[in-house]
Amino acid sequence: MYEFRFHGRGGQGGRMAAEALALAAFLEGKYAVSFPFFGAERRGAPVRAFTRIDDKKIRTKTQIYEPDAVIVLDESLLETEDVLEGLKDDGVIIINTQRKPEEIELSREVRCATVDATSIALDVLGKAITNTAILGAIAKATGEVGIDSIEKAIIEKFGARLGKEAGEKNAKAARVAYESTVVGKSKGGKQFEPKPQWLPTVDELPLGGSIGTMETYAGLVGIGSFIENKTGGWRVFMPVVNDDKCIGCKICWFYCPEAAIKMVDKGAKTKKAVINYDYCKGCGICANECPTKAISMEREVKA
């Protein structure tokens, strides 16, 4: 049995990728299952998906804890959790990044394949949806499924949902990714400290479970504690303010859903918009609504 675990964010299509991979294996005459795992999160929150491939019937229905391959659709996830958790020693990790395998620091040294799926998706599809491009990289790095059947599966799966033309474009993205995937070895030694969960006893909890702002061993909890949840990693495009054009009209400040824009006095006649990239999710409303077009959305290169 060969097991894949996908780490992505809601809206990137991790689930669709896992399903298309299973379909590709099925088209090769193998048995395959796939399923996603997520909580009550929105688009942009971390999501996992799983695929199992085997030559005989698959009876296991659990989540995958010891995968043969780990696929990371969003590079920023490498910083927040140990994606290698449970990966077999001869396993492989496939990462969507602009960096080379040997530049990537993980908790241990493993076989590592990298592909710039976001750029490929933007080039070929015009959208930063990376799930089909990464499938090409999977074919290259694992060899478990051929690129031809991946293409067929994408045309069948995405074509049915988005139309024939979109299906073919997505298949092309997979082919481009297949050809540009680099396989090497990652660096090891990165330490992860798992974030402790706040698990109070009954005696510690106030009546009715209502809590004010409290500092605990797991960080801030209660009223206003979401401020510790940095949502900047969700972004693909980042807004950049041109101070010369900014007239301080406060429209972006009003419209920012994340409250990530502050009007700051920089010594000029009017205050200027300053963006807090810790929270900006890169929705682009500010750039779209700016009356003087002082804000532009630029592709963010993650270090």
Next chain:
Amino acid sequence: MNLNDLPEDEYFTSGHTACPGCVAPIIVRNMMKILGKNTVVYTPANCLLVFGGTYPYIAWKVPYFHEAFENTGSSISGAARAFKKKRKDVTVVGIAGDGGTYDIGIQALSGAAERNEDVIYVCYDNEAYMNTGIQRSGSTPYGASTTTTPPGKKIPGKLEHKKDMAEIMRAHEVPYVATMSVSHIADFLRKVEKAKKIKGFRYLHVFSPCPTGWRFDPSKSIEIARKAVDSGMWTLYEAEYGEIMDIYKPKKKIPVEEYIKGQGRFRHFTPEMIEELQKWVDKKWERLYGEKP
């Protein structure tokens, strides 16, 4: 109040987990700036509940309660009465989505309105049950594709038109009913400020485009809200004791075709369906403005 007077303080903090481009946090964070610190917020099940607080992490900086789906109206009634008994001057706000207002919460809401409780009820209307994965609600417009009204060969999406909830509330003859959209900032701020000053039952209905559920680019959220107002799909007015006092008329009315363009939920529309929707808009226009469009 205009944009320059709007306080800097945030009562709905950064770090919440709404989808990029969501309009609900824009509504609540600006509304809370005006309502201020002396406010208590109640929400039933909706997106705002999930992204605004996953116990023990909470984005609100004011007392915030989660109650059951159907009883926003009765929960805020009880809270307001308790504060009155304690002689405390606290603004009690209930914020529900369109599902919690149009369908599930309408009985408690109607009861609270009829008793003229001293509360503010806010409905943020994204025209479907987005939290559970885009199912139709009483608010979903004609023809829209949702997971429970998928367009097929025989049935072209939702067959029924949108229920006019603000008109139902106006018929209760409560002190204040207002329909709003964040695309019109000055109007939005004025109505929230006015609602804060009035005693008795106040109903605010805010239009809230949803990039995930309506399938459009997140950066277009406000643009689409503006087009909804300009096309007549959404009308901005305010009513006191059942009488319309002020109604906003777009300078130039655009056809609904322009509004539905770019939204994935209307992608399957045929010219006949556009005409059907346009007819509904024109009828509503005639009723509200008292003249042909």
